[in-house]
Amino acid sequence: MAVRVGVIGLGFMGRTHLEIHLNNPRAEVTAYCDYDPNRTKGDMSTGGGNVGEAKKLNIDPTKVKAYFEPDELINDPNVDAVDICLPTYLHAEIAIKALKAGKYVLCEKPLTVSLKEADQIVEASKKSKAFIMPAHCMRFWPEWDWLKKAVDSKEFGKVHSATFKRFAAAPGWSAKNWILNPKLSGAALFDLHIHDTDFVRFVFGNPKAVFSVGNGGKSTRDGIDHVVTSYLYKNPKLVVVAEGGWNADTSYPFTMRYTVVFDKATVDFDASREGKVLMLHRAAEKVGEVVKVATQNGWQLEIDYFLECIEKKTKPTIITVKEARESIALVHAEEKSIRERKIVKIR
Ligand SMILES: NC(=O)c1ccc[n+]([C@@H]2O[C@H](COP(=O)([O-])OP(=O)(O)OC[C@H]3O[C@@H](n4cnc5c(N)ncnc54)[C@H](O)[C@@H]3O)[C@@H](O)[C@H]2O)c1
Structure with missing residues (x-):
């Protein structure tokens, strides 16, 4: 049924x-x-x-x-x-x-x-x-799921750097403009950038500390509308950075990207690059390859997983309520780092 x-x-x-x-x-x-x-x-x-x-x-x-x-x-x-x-x-x-x-x-x-x-x-x-x-739909987005599996399997060796970017104009569609009230939405930091914070945790685990810079004032008065965070891990050579915001002007398209450098390959995702959304550049190859993934989007796959868990009477494991709580906590640490202009340790 x-x-x-x-x-x-x-x-x-x-x-x-x-x-x-x-x-x-x-x-x-x-x-x-x-x-x-x-x-x-x-x-x-x-x-x-x-x-x-x-x-x-x-x-x-x-x-x-x-x-x-x-x-x-x-x-x-x-x-x-x-x-x-x-x-x-x-x-x-x-x-x-x-x-x-x-x-x-x-x-x-x-x-x-x-x-x-x-x-x-x-x-x-x-x-x-x-x-x-x-x-948390990014955990299900096919090209992001592919990345998680590539990191876990070590198929291309270890990761040297991972940079994520999610950038857009301020949302103009929300009911009574609730999104642009930082008290109601948490502004871009919690509404948009949390996608990347959660994904960084999914792939690399909780960092030891964060250092973030950011600002508000263009799209909301006192929210964080633009953030750039370095997630600091035990391995000092691992560079993980995410930039997110909605400070762009209205004709700027919604942008979602990542670039990850492994020992033996560099992968690059750009949602706007039709036909070449996910590119794999293997070491020593002259031409990059297009990576083919599922044609469904992350929302479809996430909802299907939710329904499947109910059918099978099993609790979801790809994303749990505790994981979501930890991602919110990490975004709070990023906000503290921005406001106090210092590295914030994660317990
Ligand atoms: N996963 C994603 O990619 C993604 C993308 C956009 C938004 N979101 C999240 O989805 C949520 C909704 O965002 P949105 O952009 O759809 O907002 P929205 O303003 O477009 O939609 C909210 C809807 O709720 C209705 N509503 C508000 N208060 C109500 C109430 N008390 N009773 C009944 N209806 C009420 C409004 O009329 C409106 O139709 C937010 O938490 C947002 O962060 C997630």
Whole structure:
């Protein structure tokens, strides 16, 4: 039997997740929720986003129940799994309620900006008969999954350096502009850059310390809109750096890149380089090779994994709630490093 899914929050991420669930045979969308009545009629065309298209979705109102209040969806007996795509500041409250109601939860990243709330979510998940899976999609993105496997297998030897970049114009689509309020979203540091922080931890583990520089003032008044972090590991020769921000001007395209130098190869990912998104440059070869990976995107693979874990009654291991909590903690260390202009040790 398909997993009966309810999606809460039908903005950029909600409509993306909803469309994926509607096309995944493991899922049956039985409910969705948004306080915007156009969106609960299936018309997401007023939404925005930096990937994909905001459009009308064909939703059968006899099969999908529309709610305006998240609590009502959570308590719907025809919902087994709740997919939370609400603004970040609402995640903790709704995720904890859903876990208490015994529902499986997929919750967008960041789980929350507050470490106190992150701990409350971890506690709620321990007490629940279901589970929560934080939606850290980069762990599932095919070219990033390929990189994780290349590092783990040591196929190209050890890593000398890994640099990541995620850069965009400030989001202009969010409901009542919540993303541009650092108290609600954590600004680019928590909303955007956490993708790379979490991936760095996934591949290299927690660093011993971080040194970050960054600033705000262009896109938000007192949030961190642009950050560059060096993750400092026990091996002093390992260079791991991530740059992220949304300070670019509006015509600048969403940019997602990495370059990793191994002993025996250099790999380079650039989401905008059509047909050559992931390139492998082997030592001593004159020409780089295009690396072919799965054609599904990370959101599709992440959602499929979530549904598969429910089907198999196993807890997710690729990303766990504790891992997501540690990534939030590391981003806090980066913020401390920026604000205090010093290296911050990680315990
Ligand atoms: N994984 C990714 O790649 C990715 C990309 C973008 C956003 N996100 C995350 O997804 C989450 C949502 O971001 P978004 O860009 O979709 O935001 P958004 O503003 O586009 O969408 C939020 C939706 O929630 C609705 N909403 C707000 N408060 C509500 C309430 N109390 N009750 C019912 N509906 C309510 C709004 O009407 C809106 O439709 C954030 O946590 C963000 O960080 C993740």
